[in-house]
Amino acid sequence: MNVLFDGCVPRPLRRFLPGHTVKTAPELGWGALKNGDLLRVAEEQFDLLLTADQNLRYQQNLTGRRIAILVLPTNDWTVLRKHTEGIANAVAGMAPGSFLELDLT
DSSP: OEEEEOTTSOGGGGGGOTTSEEEETTTTTOTTOOHHHHHHHHHHHOSEEEEOOTTHHHHSOOTTOOSEEEEOSOOOHHHHGGGHHHHHHHHHTOOTTOEEEOOOO
């Protein structure tokens, strides 16, 4: 699966997604894109957008999107690193066009 990390997702998380191709928005020069534009360009090349933007579904119309979107509850690496297996399982279970806000409690 081709995975795009939004600029707010800690880069070390990519090590815990073996078997997936992971790029970050800043690596691609997309760091300045707002969510709507980022979704539009990401959908052309990626299967999944991983973000910690809790407001994404309220700010964007996600109806009809082909890209899967997984929202993390935080971008704090000290918290996320304790849940890497659950995050990897969530990524693996995402289907095209799906949306999931991950709960790590």
